[in-house]
Amino acid sequence: MRAIVIEHRSDVVVLQLCGELDADSAARLYKTLAELLERPVPRIVVDLSELKFCDSVGLSAFITSKQVIVSRGGWLSFAGADQFLTQLLETVGLSRYFAIFPEVEDAIAAARM
Secondary structure (H helix, E strand, C coil): CCCEEEEEEEEEEECCCCCCCCCHHHHHHHHHHHHHHCCCCCCCEEEEEEEEEEEEHHHHHHHHHHHHHHCCCCCEEEEEECCCHHHHHHHHHHHCCEEEEHHHHHHHHHHHC
């Protein structure tokens, strides 16, 4: 898995994930999220459009990070999930816990409201 951080605005970061997020690559995600959590008010859009697979270890990283983000007044949302990931998030109940948008631009626009 590759994790690419894109500074979209001064207060929003897009984290683009590419490849497969599983037990072997989750450490990379944890490290990247930990760096992003150092921001005073973390606002993160996770671009899932290039992510082909995610297992429970990857989902756990998002849940743990969101708890820290919310405690600091920030947010974490998803964008661009394919049908597999959308169904996975719905099946495990995370579609109620995370905002999920069709496109990155939609998630960023929602942040302005």
